Amino acid sequence: MRLTETADVWWKNAVIYCLDVETFFDTDGDGRGDLRGVGQRIDHLAELGVTCLWLMPFYPTPDRDDGYDITDFYGVDPRLGTHGDLVELLTLAQDRGIRVIADLVVNHTSDQHPWFRSARASRQSPYRGWYVWRDEKPPNADEGVVFPDKEDSLWQYDEEAGQYYLHQFYKHQPDLDIANAEVRQEIERVIGFWSQLGLSGFRVDAVPFLLDTTGALDAANLPDPHDYLRDLRSFLDRRQGQAMLLGEVNLEYPDVRRFFGDEDGDELTMCFDFIGMQRLYLSLARNDPAELVKALRTRPDPPEESQWGTFVRNHDELTLDKLSDDERQEVFDAFGPDKDMQLYGRGLRRRLPPMLGNDPARLKMVYSLLFALPGTPVLFYGEEIGMGENLAVEGRSAVRTPMQWTAGVNGGFSTADPDQLVAPLPDGEYAPKHVNVAAQRRDPDSLLNWIKLLVQRYRECPELSWGDPTILESNVSSVFAQRTDHEDGTIVTVHNFAPEPARITLAVAGAAAGVQAVDLLRDGTAEVGPDGLVTLDVEPYDCRWLRIVRAGDRYII
Secondary structure (H helix, E strand, O other), X not given: OXXXXXXXXXXXXXXXXXXXXXXXXOOOOOOOOOHHHHHHOHHHHHHHOOOEEEEOOOOOOOOOOOOOOOOOOOOOOOXXXXXXXXXXXXXXXXXXXXXXXXXXXXXXXXXXXXHHHHHHHOOOOOOHHHEOEEOOOOOOOOOOOOOOOOOXXXXXXXXXXXXXXXXXXXXXXXXXXXXXXXXXXXXXXXXXXXXXXXXXEEEEOOHHHHOOOOOOOOHHHOOOHHHHHHHXXXXXXXXXXXXXXXXXXXXXXXXXXXXOOHHHOOOOOEEEOHHHHHHHHHHHHHOOOHHHHHHHHHOOOOOOOOEEEEEOOOOOOEEOOOOOHHHHHHHHHHHOOOHHHEEOOOEEOOOHHHHOOOOHHHHHHHHHHHHHOOOEEEEEOOHHHOOOOOOOOOHHHXXXXXXXXXXXHHHHOOOOOHHHOOOOOOOHHHOOOOOOHHHHHOOOOOHHHHHHHHHHHHHHOOHHHHOEEEEEOOOOOOXXXXXXXXXXXXXXXXXXXXXXXXXXXXXXXXXXXXXXEEEOOOOOEEEOOOOOEEEEEEOOOOXXXXXEEOOOOOOOO
């Protein structure tokens, strides 16, 4: 294929890396990471092969929800730096070929935002209609509560305002009303501001909630909220032609497909594959890929220039809400049997290595699968070195502990006293003494170097993102095999979910002589028979990437 295609639509085969500025690297010794710290560690991301950096919220905030409660959509939290520091980071990233996107959190504001403070003060405030108010609490106010451990209603009475306001999340996060044209225009101004500053797009938080106008009195002004999403995408395309919108849409596949813009592909550029992620964990619990295969076979194809975002872990709880009660319990039993490891009755507050018993082979297999699945891989900071969680930290923040750079004090994250850190580091086998960047850089068998290899091979194999995938039938049920074809290139990936070795035979090519299957992750070549079949011996939790090479091919292997 023409490589220019992969640049024009860069998100289709990007490597996205998500980090929280305040937990990445501290340069001023206050125990909190900062934008300058991200800049100082940008070469770590470049060496890893990251092509897109996703910054979690860095805006001014009371910090009651890890920055997702915002008081100024145009600002930079002074604890993290300045606009100048952000521009310096964007410059450093651009120099290393890394695009930067940021969280767009416009479903709600903080209750300390000047808009809401004005709105609650008077019914004549110009911002009163920017939020959703009721004189009486709706009869279904307690349905659909997102955080049942903290809230028991979606509506909160405000003494100053004399009315109830809608909050889909915490009561200190009142919802904006996108049925209000002024709100929609303001969101466009926010996007325009950060695009002009140099961002290449946005990860859009809580998209279904953002588009939900059921509580709005003036919902008739926006009969189809998807029209607004189309307008937002069109505005971004005009302002920044190669920018993208990556949406958090945790719905069933047919519903998610609509958020791409159906066949036109004129809404979200990318959507996270929550269904595939949840089915992956069920497959891991069973040592059988059948549930993942089921998800992939039912997952709709995105529009031509759109893409699914695949991930193993993110910054929230590991949600399992789309599994049945029995299926969810299977995953709980396998990977989070203690109640303290579970959250909201629907998810886990753990990172992958502790869930898998820190088994190196199994970890490497799962990350190989992440890069081999159809879609764009998204990494959460610390995954590349196998960081663990700290269950002593409350709620979802258990997985948001400081990045572990060295075996030294505070893991090299900060020079502050340990009790001044933004969050305590893990201890035991996942403490910085045992898990850190510096040590793994020097260990050829480390997880860090394995993921560097996966990134390199993934970028060399555009078939994986652009091609047509075919799930191959295998004679061993524990093995997931997939063939991806694009133009004249073919990649076959094989993953063994079981702790036992297996011998498998796969149909990887049409009938032809002189065809070879060249291993891309290790030395070795397998002969493909004239009938197109290849036989492979796979170890427990093994993974193989094979390029099918025919006579006359000019690949550099």
